[in-house]
Every structure is written in C-alpha cells, then in structure tokens.
Amino acid sequence: MLRIHFTGVDLARVRMAGRPDALWETILSFHRLRDRRDVRLFGEWRTETRSRLNSETRLLGALIPSRGYFPDFLTPAEGRYGWDVGLDALRGIRAERLRKELALVGGGSALSPRLREFADGGTAMLPRLLRELRGYHRAAVEPYWTHIQAQIEAERAARGRALLDGGADELLASLPPGLRWRAPVLECDYPADRDVHLRGRGLLLQPSFFCRRTAVTLHDPELPPVLVYPAAAEVSHTSAGIEACRPAGSDDQRVRTLGKLVGHTRSVVLRAIGDGATTSELARRAGVSLASASQHACVMREAGLVTTLRRGNAVLHTVTPLGAALLKGGAVAS
Structure with missing residues (x-):
C-alpha cells in the first residue's frame, strides 16, 4: 500500500493537472x-x-x-x-x-x-x-490524443466539482476506487508498502487514460510529488474503451452519428453543458425534459462530442475537444 501523508499546507497546495501528460x-x-x-x-x-x-x-x-x-x-x-x-x-x-x-x-x-x-x-x-x-x-x-484529452477533461470537471462542493478534503475523498482519503493520509493500492511525506510541497494529481488498477508515483522522494491515477471510466451504452476513438476518418459509424446532430435543440443542449453538467442540470439549462436531456446526451456521446462520467448517483457530462470545435464554428446550429 502507498500512503501519502499531508499537512495543512499540503492540503492547500493540492492541484489537478491541467492536461494529460x-x-x-x-x-x-x-x-x-x-x-x-x-x-x-x-x-x-x-x-x-x-x-x-x-x-x-x-x-x-x-x-x-x-x-x-x-x-x-x-x-x-x-x-x-x-x-x-x-x-x-x-x-x-x-x-x-x-x-x-x-x-x-x-x-x-x-x-x-x-x-x-x-x-x-x-x-x-x-x-x-x-x-x-x-x-x-x-x-x-x-x-488517440483527442480522446485522451476528452477523458482527462471530463475527469477534471468531476474533481473540480468536488473541490467546489467541499474543498480539498472532498476532492481527495472523491477520487476513483483504489484511492482512499483517511485524513490526513491518502491510501492507494500499490504493489509495494511505501510512505510518502509531502512536507509542505503539495501534490499534483495527474489523471491518466492508460493508468489502470493502481496509481503510480515517482520513486525518488526528493522529486516534485505527483500521483498519476486512473481516470474514471466513461459511462457509455456502446463502447467504453479506446475502440470508440479511432484516428480521424477511420470510423464510419462516427460520421453517420454526427448526421443526427443537425438541429436547434441539440445545439442548445450541447451549449448548455458548458463546463460540465449533470443530466438534471442539463435538462434545466436547456429547457427540456429529463428523458430528452438524457437521450440527446447519449447521441452526442456516441458521436464523440460529449464525455460522460459517473459521480456518485449522478452522471456528469462534459464537452470533448470535437464538441467544443463544433460549437466554436457553429457547426451544429440550425
């Protein structure tokens, strides 16, 4: 087991990586x-x-x-x-x-x-x-970089909500399975028994698409502390893996699904996601029913415009780089 020991200063210096590494x-x-x-x-x-x-x-x-x-x-x-x-x-x-x-x-x-x-x-x-x-x-x-970026952005949105709701304590408590916050120690499933003392340096949380099962950290205790951990799995009714993110131009199904997106309502729904929204928030912002919001999010997820992660009993939708590009260009408005 890996045990990361925090002081009050370290809690104030916890931060999320801004992008995949x-x-x-x-x-x-x-x-x-x-x-x-x-x-x-x-x-x-x-x-x-x-x-x-x-x-x-x-x-x-x-x-x-x-x-x-x-x-x-x-x-x-x-x-x-x-x-x-x-x-x-x-x-x-x-x-x-x-x-x-x-x-x-x-x-x-x-x-x-x-x-x-x-x-x-x-x-x-x-x-x-x-x-x-x-x-x-x-x-x-x-x-696959665009897909990796989308997964990390979705993970950041989920952890950012936890931080806003309850500060660093809630952020650490919200991390995926395999990481357990027992203040002032973050316990991680790990192949070796090890203690890391942050000593006021804080901790960089780096979500990773290819990290699986156990988190990873640097061996040298004098290097800047970083914890690389598995980004939460995407909620999907089709494929949950990287198979859903072919290199550009190689997935005919993606192209066919994009054709379903033309229309004012889905443009409104996509814009309503903003920096992240649960299904109920999406329905309220877009002025549609809960069932309609869920159905629109599903179609946009299949098209690669939205990533959906589960957070507790709710799911959190975020816009992928492709979805952001379409919004910027007004490609989905009618």
Whole structure:
C-alpha cells in the first residue's frame, strides 16, 4: 500500500493537472501494450498500435519492465507542459542520475546487456532513447490524443466539482476506487508498502487514460510529488474503451452519428453543458425534459462530442475537444 501523508499546507497546495501528460501516457501505454488484460478497453488499440509500429522499441522494453520500477527520468515534471517540453527535459538529464536510476531497474539485480550498454554509454545514448520514444508515441498515443484529452477533461470537471462542493478534503475523498482519503493520509493500492511525506510541497494529481488498477508515483522522494491515477471510466451504452476513438476518418459509424446532430435543440443542449453538467442540470439549462436531456446526451456521446462520467448517483457530462470545435464554428446550429 502507498500512503501519502499531508499537512495543512499540503492540503492547500493540492492541484489537478491541467492536461494529460504525454510522457506519462506514452510510458504507461507501453505497459498496456504488453498486458493481455482489459481486452474490452484496449484490445483493438493493441491490434492497431502493433500494426503501425515500424520503429525500434527494444531499449524501451528494457527500460520499462512489465512490472516494477521504471526510471523516474522517463517522466520529467516538465512533461505536463507538453510533449516537446518533456523531451527537452529528458534530453538534459545528467549522467549521474541516469546511471543511478538505471541501477534500480530489475529490483537491484544485474543489469541486462542492453541496460548495461545504456549505462556505459551515458547521455550519449539519449538520442537513441528519444528516437524510440517518438516512434512509439506516434504509433500508440498520438492517433488517440483527442480522446485522451476528452477523458482527462471530463475527469477534471468531476474533481473540480468536488473541490467546489467541499474543498480539498472532498476532492481527495472523491477520487476513483483504489484511492482512499483517511485524513490526513491518502491510501492507494500499490504493489509495494511505501510512505510518502509531502512536507509542505503539495501534490499534483495527474489523471491518466492508460493508468489502470493502481496509481503510480515517482520513486525518488526528493522529486516534485505527483500521483498519476486512473481516470474514471466513461459511462457509455456502446463502447467504453479506446475502440470508440479511432484516428480521424477511420470510423464510419462516427460520421453517420454526427448526421443526427443537425438541429436547434441539440445545439442548445450541447451549449448548455458548458463546463460540465449533470443530466438534471442539463435538462434545466436547456429547457427540456429529463428523458430528452438524457437521450440527446447519449447521441452526442456516441458521436464523440460529449464525455460522460459517473459521480456518485449522478452522471456528469462534459464537452470533448470535437464538441467544443463544433460549437466554436457553429457547426451544429440550425
């Protein structure tokens, strides 16, 4: 179990990441690619990703074991500002830190020949690592980025509501299963027994699409504290997995469903969602019945314009990047 210990200052410094972290998503997706579980969520994604992979990933495979520790330097704090910024930070890693963290891969046992080569080569090996990361990211993460963004935005909306309703205490208590707030300690299901003391530094909560079952944190206690946790699953009457988010132009059903959206009422309903709305709030804002609001939200969810997450006994609808683009252009108004 992981136990994160808060002080009063830490509670005041809890914050939600403003966007998905491309490096965390890339590294965690590499775990999902080799994992045979969660077929409903990732089955087709695995097939599509493998068919697109035409670059070397052997170094990544050595650095990221199927289980256990992977180097902290793969997910620098700067990554939350964007993919390129994160790669620049990784490019600047110092040789001493690189060797120190490589020594921890595999639980302290002797390094594999590939990792030994990397450790001996030091920072001169970083260009090869960056090439593998870029190639893998293009195949596995980039085609699905819009969907990943939508899921993280929906998660942020749900946690933001909890924060507004009851402050940091309610925010931490509202986190998905596997994370339990027992003030002043946040307990997380974890493969090892570990305590993290924040010591007034606060905590960055980073929801992740590819993080599953257990949260993840950095090994080095001196690095800026971050907790990467599984974003809540989307509520859907069709597909709950990444299969619902094909790269642009590859899903005929998405195109057919979009055709249902033309009309004044759905334009009003989509705009009424705003920064997030429950079904009852949506019905009230749009001036439609509860059943009608639910039906419109369902159609828009199938079309990729809305993401719906369950929060307690209610569901929270948020507009996806596609839905926001349509609203901005007035594409759904009649």
